[in-house]
Amino acid sequence: MASSKLLTDVALGLAAGWVGGKVKAAAESSLQEWGERKLPPEPGQKELDGADPQGHGDRMPPSLLYRKLVAARKDQAAADALDDDEVEAGAQWFHRALAYGYPVFYSVLTRRVPLARAGGGTVGAAALFAAFHGSTLPALGVQAPASQLPKAWWVWEGGSHLAYGVAVDFVVDVLRRITR
Numbered sequence: 001m002a003s004s005k006l007l008t009d010v011a012l013g014l015a016a017g018w019v020g021g022k023v024k025a026a027a028e029s030s031l032q033e034w035g036e037r038k039l040p041p042e043p044g045q046k047e048l049d050g051a052d053p054q055g056h057g058d059r060m061p062p063s064l065l066y067r068k069l070v071a072a073r074k075d076q077a078a079a080d081a082l083d084d085d086e087v088e089a090g091a092q093w094f095h096r097a098l099a100y101g102y103p104v105f106y107s108v109l110t111r112r113v114p115l116a117r118a119g120g121g122t123v124g125a126a127a128l129f130a131a132f133h134g135s136t137l138p139a140l141g142v143q144a145p146a147s148q149l150p151k152a153w154w155v156w157e158g159g160s161h162l163a164y165g166v167a168v169d170f171v172v173d174v175l176r177r178i179t180r
Contacts, residue, residue: 006108008176008179009104009107009111010104010108012103012107012171012172012175012176012179013103013104013105013106013107013108013172014100014103014104015171015175016103016106016107016167016169016171016172017099017100017101017102017103017104017168018100019167019168019171020099020103020164020165020167020168021095021096022167023163023166023167024099024161024163024164024167025160027156027159027160027163028053028156028157028159028160029053029054031156031159031160032052032053032054032152032155032156034155034156035151035152035154035155035156035159036152038152038155039150039151039152040150040152041152042150045148045149045150047059048144048148048149049061049064049141049142049143049144050137050142050143050144050149050153050157051144051149051150051153053156057088057091058084058087061094061137061140061142061143062090062091062092062094062095063087063090063091064141064142064143065091065094065140065142066082066087066090066091066093066094067079067082067087067090068140068141068142069090070082070090099164102124102128102168103168103172106121106124106168106169106172107172107176110169110172111176117169117173120166120169121165121166121167121168121170122162122165122166123165124165124168124169125162125164125166125168126158126161126162126165128161128165129157129158129161129162133146133157133161
């Protein structure tokens with residue numbers, strides 16, 4: 001019985017990850033445009049690592065992580081020789097690992113600890129945002145410190161994480177009700 005619930009939770013998490021990823025991408029794009037209209041970046045801020053997914057995908061954390069991985073496994077020359085398509089494919093691997101891994105964890109956790117659904121997924125999403133964008137990614141050297149990024153970054157990156165968290169929670173909740 002317990003392994004059946006675990007497999008169900010994994011399946012729910014994978015479905016929630018797919019939906020959450022779509023929601024986050026749509027929210028990020030809209031929120032970046034809106035945020036930059038309301039809070040225009042200072043000169044040079046959009047050139048910082050992690051500051052402009054629409055104009056500089058090559059400087060976003062998943063792309064930079066992939067380049068670091070290639071450099072560590074092979075050498076820097078191999079990382080420098082990667083073309084844009086190779087970097088994008090590698091970056092997508094990192095993004096999907098998180099986009100699907102977190103909802104699987106969330107689905108398993110919230111069955112056992114219902115209080116973890118606090119805020120309809122926003123608390124978990126805020127924790128995810130803080131853990132990665134607030135500390136881990138800058139420490140790895142693949143994102144500028146949050147204090148240096150444009151104010152609009154908080155709107156689109158933080159906002160899209162909250163939208164992702166709400167979508168993940170919604171899908172897990174609805175599918176869990178259906179699969180009872």
